[in-house]
Amino acid sequence: MTAADGGLGIVATQRAVLTENGPLVLASGAKLPHVEVAYETYGALNPARDNAVVVCHALTGDAHAAGWHEGARRPGWWDNLIGPGKALDTDRFFVIASNLLGGCSGTTGPSSLDPVTGRPYGPDFPLLDIADFVTAQRGLLDHLGVERLHAAVGGSLGGMQVLEWALQEPDRIDRAVVVAASARLTPENIAFSSVARAAILEDPDFHGGRYADHGVTPRHGMKIARMMAHITYVSEVSLEEKFGHRRDTAGSDKRLDADFEVEHYLQHQGTSFLERFDALSYLHLTRPMDYFDPFGAHPDVVPSTRFRLISFDTDWRFPTAHSLRIRDELAARGVAVEHTELASPWGHDSFLLQPPGYHEAIRSFLD
Amino acid sequence: MTAADGGLGIVATQRAVLTENGPLVLASGAKLPHVEVAYETYGALNPARDNAVVVCHALTGDAHAAGWHEGARRPGWWDNLIGPGKALDTDRFFVIASNLLGGCSGTTGPSSLDPVTGRPYGPDFPLLDIADFVTAQRGLLDHLGVERLHAAVGGSLGGMQVLEWALQEPDRIDRAVVVAASARLTPENIAFSSVARAAILEDPDFHGGRYADHGVTPRHGMKIARMMAHITYVSEVSLEEKFGHRRDTAGSDKRLDADFEVEHYLQHQGTSFLERFDALSYLHLTRPMDYFDPFGAHPDVVPSTRFRLISFDTDWRFPTAHSLRIRDELAARGVAVEHTELASPWGHDSFLLQPPGYHEAIRSFLD
Structure with missing residues (x-):
């Protein structure tokens, strides 16, 4: 349960204040005067500062993606993927994971105190877009002094953020891994x-x-x-x-x-x-997932990012058709994109597990 | 909205008391001292008394399967199927529809008065099996003086009752139409x-x-x-x-x-x-659907009934695999059974609508 398992050992969540130079401006135009982001990092930024990988969490994840918190009974939510020698190899990469804006695990959200009123935002917290999740992560990267990203990686809502990342910052990210995600929710x-x-x-x-x-x-x-x-x-x-x-x-x-x-x-x-x-x-x-329409919001953007899309054959929340739609849209813009459907018995949750070929597909793409 | 539409015109729900000669005994052994059943009939019983068809309703249906109630804005829930010249032709058949035991549309259920306490049964109403729904319908047939059934017809939970009917009364029913039903629910x-x-x-x-x-x-x-x-x-x-x-x-x-x-x-x-x-x-x-296991409950019964099973290609509540399981079990017992999967865009609800070939499949089978 520590470094003895060959993993990252004990890690701790940190916090960054993103609003020291002014409020965070949301896609809607609303402003948040004080934003803190909870984050963890694994591995080290290399001298060339070109080995950073952003990991984006899904709906109920948090900043604790890998390693162990002191006394915890289980490691971070993507510990099977991230660590020394693992597919997302912390001997090579500087991995950054943060809790989403609007969340409840250390980053500013509806249960945080509104500095204007001194009580929790509650229903007054502004509605967010997936673009805002990325805006907050960009603020964290500035805080950490990271300019380029070797990769952005995420599954489900995390994959939607990765797609938004590449469209918001078309020249900043070398590789994007988008797993079990969607660029447009169905009415179902x-x-x-x-x-x-x-x-x-x-x-x-x-x-x-x-x-x-x-x-x-x-x-x-x-x-x-x-x-x-x-x-x-x-x-x-x-x-x-x-x-x-x-x-x-x-x-x-x-x-x-x-x-x-x-x-x-x-x-x-x-x-x-x-x-x-x-x-x-x-x-x-x-709610931001329902409104998500990244290709509509960025109609003319052609990211220099290379994409690997992964879907799972038993996933009926975001079935392969969703990934194919993303692939077709990117390919139509001339973006380098490849898609793989993997066999897995575990449905949508497969992105958190290790169906055959999954981690290998990420590892080889990040190389 | 009346007989002028070529349909059944105005119909009315009637009631029968089933417990004049003693309580209704449930599959669990529990007894209901007073049971009333709400029912409607369409067409007439012929002199040979061999043209009766029982229609079984699904979860939220009721006894009002066809025709119009005085002043109503819509006809009975299966009016597209039942009426003069329709697939379930009331010029030929004597159709009987009743509200399920345990229901809330005229038949005794949890909101009925418990004659022992004088107040609604509420949580004291006994748990039912699908077998009990059929037991109550059998009581209604006795009340109506109907011995043989030309057919029993139902979709979803109604189809499950039809299957139970044929296994409970293996020599009483000539034809069974089981639509979009299941003999064993999946954990999903x-x-x-x-x-x-x-x-x-x-x-x-x-x-x-x-x-x-x-x-x-x-x-x-x-x-x-x-x-x-x-x-x-x-x-x-x-x-x-x-x-x-x-x-x-x-x-x-x-x-x-x-x-x-x-x-x-x-x-x-x-x-x-x-x-x-x-x-x-x-x-x-x-709840009785979850526990339903008719082949387990009637392990050695071989109905003389001929079966037509119908499923719909977009039904993901009871997909075709459920019907195939019923078919295989009946066929293994030497029962005459045929199955048809129909193309329909409307999912499970297709059994209430008119996808191409559906009503024809019922009409030809009842001939």
Whole structure:
């Protein structure tokens, strides 16, 4: 659980203030007067300053992408990918991971104090675009003195940020790895996300976003939102293999509440989510995906970046068709892009796991 | 809107008491001392008494399958199938439709008065099996003096009842039409249903099922449950065609709550459901599907019934694989069974609509 496992050992989250020279201006025109970003780095910036890799997290990730926090029971969320000798090799690369703007794990978000009022932003936090997530990451790079990026890497919402990165900064990034992502959500994608948000927004304990003032959280809505969303992250075949039709109480009476193993699993997913996530952050980080239209927002940009797109055959949240749309749009602009669909039983969540060929595809591309 | 449309004209729901000679005994052994069933009939029983067809409704259907109620704005839920000259031709057949046991549209269910206590059953209503839905329908047939069935017809949960009918009464039914149904839910099916139920069960206004005593209903949970379930009833392609990426307020500010057309559509689905359905009935009618295992419950039964199974290529709630499993099990028992997969853009809901070849497949089979 330390460096003895050949990994990064103990790491710590740091913070940077991005607004020392003025407010952060959002794509909407709104301004945030004080923005802090939680981040971690792994490996070292080389003298040529050309080995930095930005890792972008997905919806419920955070800055702790790899290594171990003191006393933690599990490593960072992408520790299988990032470390000495791993596909994202920290002996070679300077890896930068940060918590998203609007999040709830150290970076300024709706639960942060509004310096104007002295109380949490709550419902007054401005709506964000995925472009704003990237703007905050650019601010962090300035803070760290990093100009060029060897690569930007991310899956799901993280992959959407990578795409936005390359269109916002067409000459700054050598390589982009976009995994299980989308450049335009389908109405079905929006529908699932919308019902999850409605579960939170319409929970009586949401109090119009002022739940903190009432000393409550919209627990019911948050739990249901997470349970439902989780179904879309996994595949039918993985649920079948993991749980089948088994009941926890086989032989005992049937019941209306959780009985089948898959139900207990979802209950656990929903309940444990309550400990670690803020309701308004959930709303503010999901909603920008619905509006995301990077090719429409950057109609004439031709990035010099080379792209590797990866999708998974059992991913029904962002199936391969989404990656093909990105590929076709980039190729039409003359951008160097290649796409690989990998076989994996784990659905959308595959981007966090190690299906055959996945890490190798990233490693070879970063070389 | 009356007989002038060539349909059945005005029809009315009737009621039958099934417990005049004793309680209704459920598959679990529990007994219901007083059971009423709401039903409608269309056409006439012929002198040979061999032209009766039972129509089984899906989760949120009712006894009003066809024709018009006085002053109604729309006809019964399967009016496109049932009527003079239609695929289920009421000039030839005596069609019987009834509301499910446990329902909330005229048949005894959790919101009915428990004759023992004089107040609504609420959480004391016994858990049902799909076998019990059929038991109640058999009681109605006795009441109507109908012995043989020319056919039993149903889609989704209705199709599951048809399968149970044929296994419970292997020599009573000539033909069975099982549309978009399943003989064993997948863990993904159970997962969606479980989250919908959790939304209701864990709504603070559910009050352990005693919400009627508190003068409330678990509206929040019911609405979210319905919105989520509705996504699984439609197809990605139909949502794309119907709504695309269009916003109601295109050009105006982005927002966290409903903005895209697909979101307003789901909001409407959820809200209108509150007017017509009871929360405990929703729990009691969905849960038996999870436990449904008709071939396991009737291991040695070989129905004399001929089966036509129909599935739809865009149905991802009960895809064709479910129908093939039913086909293989019946065929292994030597039962006459044929299966057709039809092309339809509308997903699971196709069974209520008229994709090409669908009604013809039913009409020809009933001839």
